[in-house]
Amino acid sequence: MAAPESGDGNNGAARMVTLISSDNTRFEVEAAAASLSQTLQLTILDGGGGGGDGIPLPNVDSATLSKVLEYCIKHAPAAANGGAPNATAVDRAELERFDNEFVNIDQSVLYSLIMAAHNLEIEGLQSLVAKKVADMIKGKSPMEIRRTLGFPDPTPEEQAEMNAHMLEYGWAYE
Amino acid sequence: MTSLARDADLISALPDVLLHQILGHLQAREPVQMCVLGRRWRNLWKSLPVLRVTGADSVESVQEFMDHLLLLRDRSELDACMFEFGTYGDADVTYVNLWIRHALWCQVRELAVAVVCNSRMVNELELDDLPIVSQYLTKLDLRGLILDQMFLDFSSCPALKNLSMSNCNIYGSKISSCGPLRHGPTTLIPGGGPFCCAHFVSPPPLLDQVRRRKSAKRRPRKESVKMASGADRLSALPDDLLHHVLSFPRTRCCGPPCSLAAGAIFRKSAPALRVTGDKDCTNSVWFLDFVDYLLLLRDPEARLDSFNLDLDDSEFSFTPLFPDFESHVTLWFRRALLLKAQSLSLRTTPGLYKNDMEGYRPLPLPDVPILSRHLRRLDLEPQFISEWYVYFLYLILFLFVMPLHSL
Structure with a gap:
């Protein structure tokens, strides 16, 4: 594998680990970034993922994994500072800007991302995507939500069922 | 698309x-x-x-x-x-x-x-x-x-x-x-x-x-409410016995409902709830609060043998509670079913629904089937039966465990 290209400054060369996606693509990342995942952190602490072995991730495809790693690499320095109590306001604003851009993607990618974040236990990413999806729904009428989330227009039967439900749940409407 | x-x-x-x-x-x-x-x-x-x-x-x-x-x-x-x-x-x-x-x-x-x-x-x-x-x-x-x-x-x-x-x-x-x-x-x-x-x-x-x-x-921690010595002895009874004793008096509806939240912990698990009007109750809105509290703060795991709602108008006037009252009754019954009530009953004085409004006015129950595997007894006054009949049919459909004993 390639030699680690960036030093950490503190302890010389950063340790690298290899992750293997479901379609057999290999990704090499710093252990610190991969450790944002609680699941991977345990494996890495056990000494896994180094050298030629790699950690197989059968539930995550390469497109999703590269996106996940993009998030991890960006957030790793702040996470290493323990939730960044001494991060400057500029750093925090920069991370926020990155997060906003980061979730500005197709819905299908969002859902793969949140599943991957859930499986890999990356709490920050999971709640970032959840918030994004919630923002897409917020303040919309049920029909608008259907359209936004890509539900096909209801068939007459579905429409009848919907009406029945709106009657039953009349108390939930203002 | x-x-x-x-x-x-x-x-x-x-x-x-x-x-x-x-x-x-x-x-x-x-x-x-x-x-x-x-x-x-x-x-x-x-x-x-x-x-x-x-x-x-x-x-x-x-x-x-x-x-x-x-x-x-x-x-x-x-x-x-x-x-x-x-x-x-x-x-x-x-x-x-x-x-x-x-x-x-x-x-x-x-x-x-x-x-x-x-x-x-x-x-x-x-x-x-x-x-x-x-x-x-x-x-x-x-x-x-x-x-x-x-x-x-x-x-x-x-x-x-x-x-x-x-x-x-x-x-x-x-x-x-x-x-x-x-x-x-x-x-x-x-x-x-x-x-x-x-x-x-x-x-x-x-x-x-x-x-x-x-x-x-x-000092061992007691209930937060101080009790007199007679009450202490009553409180010392085992739960089962206490529940049995307490199933006789009606679940009182006088006094602001917060007193219920403070003291009457036993009501959270009482297996028999009998709610009636009470002439000591001076504020009719309390009645709604009271029953809401009773059901909301109840221990969901506790066995609920019976929920009786007795709207006898002779001691307590339910008339000021209209029209909120009707939707509350419906909601209480649905809640009682969720709490796996085995017996439900509803009684009123005959004149209650005829006196006010334009003649006879049924309780508007929502058009939702009652699903319960636990209900064994449903006791309704004759004047409600036409409205509840539909639900009764649903009950027969869904009650495959135990038959209803009386209607």
Whole structure:
């Protein structure tokens, strides 16, 4: 594998680990970034993922994994500072800007991302995507939500069922 | 269009825990409305661990919604519960207090209650002066409230780590906590805004570390309410016996409902509930509150043998309760069914529904089938039968375990 290209400054060369996606693509990342995942952190602490072995991730495809790693690499320095109590306001604003851009993607990618974040236990990413999806729904009428989330227009039967439900749940409407 | 349709399938395929996390960001109304998206979404709101009621201005505008939501949702545990209101009426105070107690009863971990106002004058809402008892509460955020001495005793909240109060009027000399609050006195903001600190009684609040174990050694903890010696002996009876004794008197409806929350812990598990009018009850609105409290604060695991609602008009006038009353009755019965009631009964004086309004007026029951595997006895007055007949048919369809013994 390639030699680690960036030093950490503190302890010389950063340790690298290899992750293997479901379609057999290999990704090499710093252990610190991969450790944002609680699941991977345990494996890495056990000494896994180094050298030629790699950690197989059968539930995550390469497109999703590269996106996940993009998030991890960006957030790793702040996470290493323990939730960044001494991060400057500029750093925090920069991370926020990155997060906003980061979730500005197709819905299908969002859902793969949140599943991957859930499986890999990356709490920050999971709640970032959840918030994004919630923002897409917020303040919309049920029909608008259907359209936004890509539900096909209801068939007459579905429409009848919907009406029945709106009657039953009349108390939930203002 | 096809890729959009695929998106819809993808989101519906997410596990409950992720959908709950998404829905937890929405106002409590929205997840309920999303049941129109299809079967997958129909029951998600019932077990949603986050209750966010912050979008409404007045308490009154969410009251009916909250009644339905709390009584019809699963009694699943709550992670977080947020209330925020701008305005409220005198009658709303009791509801807000009930919702808070209910959230605590659902083992809520993070609770926020706020009364906010755009103008500079905050009209603080007074919380019941009762100590909070919860093993689960870790974070409590209070804004724009009136807090009294007993409420400020958090020594029965061993998990509470994070407490903040702002724009609150604090009538008390000390704030007790069970263990150290994580951020020490800094999280405790008795004066966050311009109007707080105005009503401190004598010394400003001190954090008083109460060691529960020590005090427990000295004197075993009793119920928070002091009882006379005769009552002590009654309280010492085993639960079963006490429940049996207490199934004879009617479940009283006089006195403000908060007295129920404080003292009558036994009612949380009483297997027989008999609710009737009472001539000592001077305020008919209390009756609605009372039954709401009775059902909302009930232990969901406790056996409910019977729920009897006796609307005898001779001792207590139910007429002022119309028209709210009808929807409440319906809701109480649905709740009783959710609590696996084995016997339901409803009685009224014959004239009650004929006297007022235009002639005969049935209870408008919603067109939803009653599903219950537990109901064995349904006891209704003759005048209700035509309305309930449809439901009775449903009952026969769905009651495959035990037949109804009487109607």
